[in-house]
Structures are given as structure tokens and as C-alpha cells.
Amino acid sequence: MVVTRRDFLKSSGLALAAFVAAPNVWAGKEHPIIIAIFQRGAADGLSMVVPFGDKHYYSVRQQIAIPEPLSSGGERAIDLDGFFGLHPALDSVKPIYDQGHLAIVHAAGSPDNTRSHFDAQDYMESGTPGNKGVADGWLNRYIQAHLESDSTPFRAIAIGANTPRSLMGTAPAVAMNRIADFGVHGGGATPEMENAFAEMYRDTFDAVKLLRRANPQQYEPAHGANYPNSPYGQALLQIAQLVKADIGLEVAFADVGGWDTHANQGSSRGQLANHLKEFGDGLAALYRDLDDRMRNIVIVTMTEFGRAVRQNGSGGTDHGHASCMFVCGGPVKGGKVYGRWPGLAPEQLFEGRDLALTTDCRDVLAELLVKHMGAKDVSKVFPQFRPGGTLKLL
């Protein structure tokens, strides 16, 4: 077993003392942060970022296609580059695109051809498509490979009761529902009792005590940033809160569900539009709230696979292959749709039915880890992966 510095600190009892003595050692430090957002359920990339310039798009999606930007009436796609357009429900992120800080990678995702939600999420989060034998997640392996002397328990966090697969592994990561509830409280708990619990769960209480010192209660988002009133919106708000608390956050994870639109997904309006609005408004709020801190932050979004190109019999779409990814932040060369467009003609489709994949999600993630996070070597994060050439997103 490799003894990490953290293990050493823990066993020597020094760790907690160091954190607690100087909870704000991170204040003012320029440190890169990556925020990963997972759209669980397989988001329809063809409705998120509409290929209105591909003439086949409208013929295979009669009811659910998003009208092209120049069509008349109704809510239409928002033109990005004359070929692609944003779903109108994503209008809140268009200004970020226009400012050059939102890049889109289309026809991207995991190269494995499974159409199982579970397997595909597992592959994307383990960072090892096609290999089920890897127990830890890609973000955890990034932390493992880049141990730092001044790491705090809040170096990697997820908002939610359960640790997401991306963060599972031997490196410490905090997962919690709500910042405000993170501690033993009320109901007759005494400090004596808390100390006894702290003996049982050392890691957890290191985090509890550090957070208590930082005291990030009473949070008011900056610049009127308006987060959606949903678990996803509140997760992003709390990530912003932790970023601003300067307690050593480097990797954050949140997820958002509702993308499995087998039935009645709608067009410019409807079920999918509502989810996209939540998704986009959350991103826009986070971007606004973090403001000039975004110069050191990159947000990346992903989903396990896209949806079939043709709509099904119930006004929805069945499981497909490639989807799209958003990459957003100060260092990002945005205002552009990246990736090679594989086309929607019948002979261009993957297995005759799905959007073909032209960018492996690991190419995107590896580039962010190397150029943004300063990772020296991503071969441990994405084992057996040979980068297919950088997209130059940064």
C-alpha cells in the first residue's frame, strides 16, 4: 500500500490542526478549479445544439425538431454559426458563448456502443469505456495522481447524499446534501458526543470542522445570480459558496436528471425544454455568481450517450450514441462549436440509427486536466487511452 502524505498527516494527528489553524490559507491563491456536471439519463444532443444546417435533421424529427433560426413564428433555435443553433430554452447561456467563454463539442461522448444507462454512465465516470474492472472514478484518479502538501478535505466535493462514481476512490472526497446540515446538530448532541463520533469518523469530522471554521452560512449569490430552485440549481449554488469560502476546492461535481425522454419530449417547448432551461439557467447563474473567479474555473458537462436520430412512436427518442458537451470558463476559447460533424444522412449514422461519435469525451477531459489543471500525466487518469489529438479548447 502506498502511504500518502494525507495518511501520514492523519496518523500523526497533524492534519486537523493544520486545517483548523489556518482555514483561509487558500484565500487569494490563484488555483485552477474544474466543475463537472453530469446530465444523467442521456440528453438529446440534437435538441440541445441543433444541426439546423443538416437537411436530414428535419426529415427524421417531424414533431420534435427545433425550428431553424430564420423560420417564421414560434420559438426557434438560436443561431450559433450558421449551421448549429442553441435550443431556445438555453438562451441564458448564449451571452457566455458570445463573450467567447462557452465552447460546445458536438458529436462527443463515450466511444463504447452500449445503450445501457447504467453501463454508459459507469464507463464515462470511471473514464474507462468498455472496461468494467476499474473501481475508481476519473476525478478521483486525478486527485490520487496529483497529491499536494496543502490539500484540504474539500479538495474534491460533490453535492448530493451519495458519492458519485466519478469521485469514488482512495483519494478523499466529500459528498454532502447541504452545507448547512453538514454537522452533528440538535436533538441533544453534546460536544462530548461529537468528539466521540470524530474518533470514529476522522475524515468526515476533519471536513465538518474545517467547514464550520469557514462558516459559509448566510450565502447571497453575487450580481443577482438566480439559481434554479431545484436540487441541481441548489447544488451549483453551494459549489459557488464553497469556491468563495476558499477552503481548497479544486474539483467539484454535480448532476442533473430528467433526460431520458422516451416519450413526449416536446420541441421548443415541453418536457425536454423545461429540463434544458433548468440546465442552462443553472450554468448561467453559476457563471454570473462566480464572476471574475471564472478566470480560474472551467465547467464541463457530459451525458452518458445521446438519443436516436429518428423520433420514436411516442414523440420521444430512444437510446442513441453521441451527444454534445459544454465547456465553459475564463480560460476557454469559446464562441465556437468544436468537433467534426459526422452528418445525419442514413449512411452516416452509427449502426444505422444514431449520431456517430467523432470526439471521445476523454480527449476533452484530458485536455482540461493538462492545460487547465496542470496535470503532468493523464495516463493514470485515463489508462489505456491514447489522446486523439487536442481540440485546442483552451
Added chain:
Amino acid sequence: MQDAITHLLNRIGFGPRPDDIERVQEAGIQKYLDQQLHPERIHDAVAEARLASIPSLTMRTPQLLESYPAVQKLARQFRIRQGDENKRDVRRQVLAYYEENGLNLPQRLLQELESQKIVRAVHSERQLQEVMTDFWFNHFNVFWSKNADRWLTTAYEMNAIRPNVLGKFKDLLMATAKSPAMLFYLDNFLSSSLKGINENYARELMELHTLGVDGGYTQKDVQEVARAFTGWSIDGPQRNGEFMFRPRIHDDGEKIVLGHRINAGGIKDGEMVLEILARHPGTAHFISTKLVRRFVSDNPPEALVKRVADVFRKTDGDIREMMRTIVTSPEFNSAEAQGAKTKTPFEFAVSSIRVLDGSTDGSRQLAQAIARMGQPLYQCQPPTGFPDRADHWMSNGAVVERLNFAVALSANRIPGTTVRIDDSMKSIALKLGSPEFQKR
């Protein structure tokens, strides 16, 4: 001997009550196991009395739709414009109508489901039946919050799951396939030969319910199975909510599923698919693996999985016999197996109440505490159900919530739940919160 009994009660039940170990010791482990394998023979008056006050459990779906109507439905009845039903005065008027007519909001159905699940797990003598109900509901998961499933999930648990939890696997499979809750949750009620198929149920049927993701089916099989199930529908998800086969939208053409030719026609097409899947060796292996994972270890010993799968094949998928094989196996009774499983939040909460000889009405607050620990009952959105692995449940946030629950319970501060405190509150809270008590 005591350890063996504790282990048994932790696995085929939700943990021992204070006098349980002695009781089992007197009766003998073998006899206790035989009793638990035949829950219909166990007298269960205490739990039944506690359930009598939960009205929805015995209602049929049309009655649930009447008695727990959606606010929107009443709003339409009053000709309130769409969108206006959330305005304060309109809402007050609608809620007054609920009150005057003895109606309840649909949310109440969730509370009653949660409540019966907790009450039975804490109080029922039929402990194995409750464990199996928890297991099979999670295996054939549906998501209560998905629209019509708010009215369909009650009948799903009471009529499709509960009567079959120790019976034949194929009966359970058939009951879930024909249940409106599943047909709605996985969209099969929309699949139509006229408008086009919907693959959702067909795929999950093979991936999650029977063969497993590596069970050897192809995308073509998914499409063929979906064709076989066209017409398996619901007589108005929010009107009657009962199963209905619609011949008009059924695809009567021939299908090839896993190499089998299917052209029985009508509802028989889907039934034949279920027969094929229920008999498939891949299903025997997949179901056995999941059972062994639940009852023995996160890493199911392959030799035991094979023996249980053999029993599945020889007994036409008899769950009772599979369970007998598991519980009497050397693997189950080995030292490594004891305390090897991490309790889910539900198991943790229920076993805590039981070990303190407590009683509960399964209140909303208790269900909310279980949700905060990471397991919102009946509200697992993906069709996979909750994962059955330790690393999923023990995040730092979940640990903190478990400790808060331990403190609140030992201070008797959870409404509707009372436990017996015959030691200092501190030592009880520390015992419930300890890493050892998180294991079963």
C-alpha cells in the same frame, strides 16, 4: 450460536429485537428459517393492526384516483384556468374542497406507502417477506413521482410484488410486465405498431429484470421484444389505471427474439417473450448473482452463485428454494460473511428502532430522515434501483446524516417513533452511530 442467530436476523430480517435471539435459540435456527420461508403461516396481528389505519393499501386504483385526485384535475372540474391553480386564493378554494369531501392530495399516497413499508419492516413477524419485498421492488424499480405512477405504485407493490416475493420468478416477471405502474414508468403503454415502437421497457426488461447487461442480447433483440409488447397498455393511466391489451396497436408480424421465432399473435407474443426470458440460463445466473450479493456479500462468491442458479433452473425459478440454498450455504454462514454488508439507510433506520425495542407509525419525518441519509423511498428515478454496494452509501454527508439520526432517535425526538432507553442517551447514540452498527 448467538453470532449465527444475529447474522441470520441481520440478513433475512431487519436486525434483532432484544428478545429475538433468545426466541430463535429456543425454536432452533432451522425451524425459524422454515417459518420465515412460509410467511403466510406466521401470525402477524401486531403489524396488521398498525396497518389498518392506512386506507390506500386496500383500495383499487380507480378508487385511489378518486380519493387522492390531482389538484389540476379538480381545477379543471372547477373550470379554473391552467396555471391559475397555484394562485393562493384558488389553491385555498381547492384545498377546502378536498377537506369538505374527504379527499386527500396525491402526495399522501407516497406517505402512506412509506409508512406501511417502515411499519412492516419494524413490526412484522414476517421479516423475510419484508426483506424480499424491499429486494424485488428495487429489482423491478418504478419511480413514484413519474406522473401517473403516483396512483399506480400502491397497487404495484400490493398486487404485483408482495404476493410473489417468495414464489416463482416467472410469476413475478409476468405480474410486473402487466402492471400499469411498470407499463407507465418504462413507457410501454405508448409503444404502438401504428405510431412506432418505444424501446424503453424492452431494453430494461432484458438488461435489468432478466438477462443482465452482459446476457447476450443485441439491439435487434431489443427492437423485436419491443414489437412483441406493442399493445400492452393501460386503460387510461389517470382514469382507470388498469392493465389493458390493445389488439389494434399490436404488431402481429413474426419476431425473432434470442433466436426464438415468435408468432403466437396478440398478447401471447409478449407472454412468450417472458417465458423465454424466465427460462433463460442468463436470467438464472443474473438473478442468483443479485440475490447472493444482497444476502451474502458485495462480491458474490461465484461457486454459490452457480449453485443457486442450478436451483433456479431445476425448480423453474422457485425463489423460496433459492433462498433456502443461500441461507443454508457455507458461504452465508462463514465468518467472512458476518457483518460484511453495509446497511442501506432504510435498513439502518429500521434496525436501530428494532434493537431499541421501539415502535413507529412510519411518519413522514422518519421517511425524510431516511431520504437525507441517501435513500428516498419509492423515489429512485433510474430503473436500476438503488445500488447494493457499500461504497454507494457511506459518503461523509451520509455518515453525518446517520449520526444525526442516531442522536435524534436515542433522544426520542423523531415524531411517531418511540424507543426504549435503558442506558444513557449518549452511549445509545454512540452505539447506533458506530461503524459496526452500520454493518449487518
